[in-house]
Amino acid sequence: MYRTSRRDLLVKSAGVAAAGLVTGSCTAPKASREAAPLSSAPAGQADWGTLRGQFRLEPGWANLALFYLASQPKRVRDAVDHLSAQVDANPLVVPTGMRLPDGPTGWPRVREALAAYIGGRAEDIAITASTSIGLGVVYNGVRTRPGQEFLLTGFDHRAQHMAADLAAEKRGARVRMCSWFADPATATAGGIAAAVxxxxxPHTRVVGITWVQSSTGLRMPVRAVADVVRRANEGRSPADRCLLVVDAVHGLAAVDEDAARLGADVVVAGTHKWLFGPRGTGLVWVRPEILDQLHPTFVSFISGGGAAPLSPGGFLAFEHAFALPVAVAMHQEWGRARVAGRISELATRAKQGLSQTRGVTVHTPMSPELSAGITCFSVAGRANRQVIDHAATRRVRLSALASSPYTRLGTAVINTPAEVDTAIASVAGFAR
Ligand SMILES: Cc1ncc(COP(=O)(O)O)c(C=O)c1O
Known part of the structure; x- marks a missing residue:
């Protein structure tokens, strides 16, 4: 179980936190341009090779770390350039009306596009510049009494840990770290929900979970968790309600689910990873029934009511934010189910290949229902940095979290089976 403490973050050290918690236990709180094999695409739909051509990834490299921050497709880059030229020509165009080639854009269009994609309503969406900012807005905003607690696990990202720690410190609340499983590879949906x-x-104010954990690749069974949270809330007053907050950044545009219909109270995500949106964009979706439990933290310049006041304001990178509908439209054209299917197919290939490689242990569940596009593994006797560096000598990009010993292989929709095989071969050549 891995957790980056506030001190770790402040001194930028990369420590591995305490390990070995058993299910349900909790600790005391701490304040290539390579030719892509083309799948058969239904008539009218782009094939994967054509999609790949939209990206200016460094040729000759198999980049299996695209979930870190998106490389932007040409259509998104062009939209950003188009809007940027308008702001540079006349900055007053921002309040009076910026336009994408197909029509006006601005906050209402951005919120409507995201709402359509996540299966929610535009008024329930706040706009942020990243997942981290969204998590800060949420934890800082939850009306919390002294003595209440936020429940997380060490497998959630430090962005969520820190948001919870910082807010708890201010409110006299605490963060309690639990474990929903002993080993991600053998976790089950029922076991996770029962552990939660x-x-x-009674004083748990927030259960904070991660839809797809970037530390393990495990996809949390959000609906099953939402059911147990709902049961725990029976008879509670709004101020005592336990809110289910989901860091959804690695599920959005990687899993074929309506994020607003998972049963969560709050869904937070950056849109600059799997969605391939402009960098510096993200969203917070709030279930309208609990909106009054969240206080705004910043001044917001977005009008329109609902969750809009939760959007951190000021003059932002408008050309990025207002180009988001283009990224959403691309995904809608590609088809969410088809994109998620491709991501899962590639991930399954990676998991199967790695698990058959001597000296390699796969830590992400094999089941597609409990995983998505991130595959975490370790190589006996090798640190993750060594695995990453060795893969780079074979022109393969892998990644790791500073706080976890696992190496990560991410399968984006534009990766290819050949790239996955190259990555597995690079690891096999290194495993003892
Ligand atoms: C699970 C998780 N949450 C949050 C973040 C931070 O995302 P952002 O860069 O959008 O703040 C990351 C970073 O990759 C992550 O893996």
Whole structure:
């Protein structure tokens, strides 16, 4: 179980936190341009090779770390350039009306496009510049009484840990770290939901989970967790309600689900990873029934009511934010189910290949229902940095979290089976 503490973050050290918690236990709080094999695409739909051509990735490299920050497709880059030229010509165009080639754009269009994609309503969406900012807005904004607690696991990202720690410190609340499984590879949906149910206390104000954990690749069974949270809330007043907050950044545009219909109270995501949106963009979706439990933290310049006041304001990178509908439209054209299917197919190939490689242990569940596009593994006797560096000598890009010993292989929709095989071969050549 890995957790980056506030101090770790402040001194930028990369420590591995305490390991070995058993299911349900909790700790005391710490304040190539390579030719892509083309799948058969239904008539009218782009094939994967054509999509790949939209990206100016460095040729000759198999980049299996695209979930870190998106490389932007040409259509998104062009939209950003188009809008940027308008702001540079006349900055007053921002309030009076910026335009994409197909018509006007601005906050209402951005919120409507995202709402259509996540299966929610535009008024329930706040706009942020990243997942981290969204998590800060949410934890800082939850009306919390002294003595209440936020429940997380060490496998959530430090962006969520820090948001919870910082807010808890201000409110006299605490962060309690639990574990929903002993080993991600053998976790089950029922076991995870039961562990969450067992951990909730009357003073638990937030259960914070990660849709797809970037530390393990495990996809949390959000609906099953939402059911246990709902049961725990029976008879509670709004101020005592336990809110289910989901860091959804690696599920959005990687999993074929409506993020707003998972049963969560709050969904937070950057749109600059799997969605291939402009850098510096993200969203917070809030279930309208709990909106009054969230206080705005910043001044917001977005009008329109609902969750809009939760959007951090000021003059932002408008050319990025207002180009988001183009990224959403691209995904809608590609088809969310088809994109998620491709990501999962590539991930399954990676997991199967790695698990058959001597000296390699795959830590992400094999089941597509409990995983998405991130595959975490370790190589016996090798640190993850060594694995990454060795793969780079074979022109393969892999990644790792500073706080975890696992190496990560991410399968974006524009990766290819051949790239996955190259990555597996690079690891096999290194495993002892
Ligand atoms: C699970 C998770 N949450 C949050 C973040 C931070 O995302 P952002 O860069 O959008 O703040 C990351 C970074 O990759 C992550 O893996």
């Amino acid at each position: 149910g067992n951990a909730i206390r």
